[in-house]
Amino acid sequence: MTTPSMHARAFVSPSCWSSSEPDLEADESHHLLRVLRVREGREIEVLNGRGGVGAAVVDSIRGEKVRLRIRERREAAPPPVRVTLLQALPREQQMDLIIQKATELGVSAVVPLMTAHSIVKLDAAKARQRRERWERIALGAIKQSGNPWLPSIETPCALEDALARVSGLDLLLVGALREGARPLREVLREAPSRRPLSIGALVGPEGDFTDAELEGMSARGAQPVGFGNTVLRVETAAVFILSALRYEFG
Missing domain, CATH: 3.40.1280.10 (SPOUT methyltransferase, trefoil knot domain)
Known part of the structure; x- marks a missing residue:
């Protein structure tokens, strides 16, 4: 899996992980827009906190809401201990x-x-x-x-x-x-x-x-x-x- 540049990352909740175009929760949208200054078309990394990682692109921004388009997903190996x-x-x-x-x-x-x-x-x-x-x-x-x-x-x-x-x-x-x-x-x-x-x-x-x-x-x-x-x-x-x-x- 390729790694997007600049290491902008967003959390996608496990309940939305299977979606190909998940809408980010309000806090995540705010972080991308106001802290990282991400714009439409930007490639970012995504993770779900349960070993799921992937690559996505910011598909659309509507007000304070960000929708992603997932391009790749994979499952990371769990810690050995x-x-x-x-x-x-x-x-x-x-x-x-x-x-x-x-x-x-x-x-x-x-x-x-x-x-x-x-x-x-x-x-x-x-x-x-x-x-x-x-x-x-x-x-x-x-x-x-x-x-x-x-x-x-x-x-x-x-x-x-x-x-x-x-x-x-x-x-x-x-x-x-x-x-x-x-x-x-x-x-x-x-x-x-x-x-x-x-x-x-x-x-x-x-x-x-x-x-x-x-x-x-x-x-x-x-x-x-x-x-x-x-x-x-x-x-x-x-x-x-x-x-x-x-x-x-x-």
């Missing part, structure tokens, strides 16, 4: 950055955690609002990066609830500052022999997880891993472990 980031809630701007970078690095899911040391406390209404915001950030990140897979963004939940959801993962890692944590590189060197198809990465808040939280994670099979001899900021730690997993498993 499904990575779930379980991220303790930091400050809002930090979490926005983590969602963006996690999406660029190809995670399959992000589960925001409410932990003992989490600075941010959300009620149900605010948790839903944050999730909607993070979903928009993730959508922007797949368009920017060309990642054909849109990760699922979960509503923030308690640590115990999150651990119950990921109990079936092949490998569960938790970044830990305490003594006894093995270097991440050692654990990853051993991982290929186990051939994990699904990995969970737990990253704590400022102040780290509590001893009780770490004990609970260890009881569920989580392996404490260290990220070197310096203390990383929350967003740096998340990018660090996800980058290492991407390097190791593709």
Whole structure:
């Protein structure tokens, strides 16, 4: 499949993916017209967030509505390993950055955690609002990066609830500052022999997880891993472990 120049990309919802001339949703039309300044006849890339990618041309512009004409479609191969980031809630701007970078690095899911040391406390209404915001950030990140897979963004939940959801993962890692944590590189060197198809990465808040939280994670099979001899900021730690997993498993 040829790749259109300039890498202008648009999201076509899965419900419209089979159409040869899909109408873009309002937000997508606005982005193409007002941000990318696309005009009729422009070739762009399209993706549906579920592995579908393709080439299209802007067929018509009617007011603020864009209609595309799909020229090519194909299905991208799924990631060889499904990575779930379980991220303790930091400050809002930090979490926005983590969602963006996690999406660029190809995670399959992000589960925001409410932990003992989490600075941010959300009620149900605010948790839903944050999730909607993070979903928009993730959508922007797949368009920017060309990642054909849109990760699922979960509503923030308690640590115990999150651990119950990921109990079936092949490998569960938790970044830990305490003594006894093995270097991440050692654990990853051993991982290929186990051939994990699904990995969970737990990253704590400022102040780290509590001893009780770490004990609970260890009881569920989580392996404490260290990220070197310096203390990383929350967003740096998340990018660090996800980058290492991407390097190791593709």
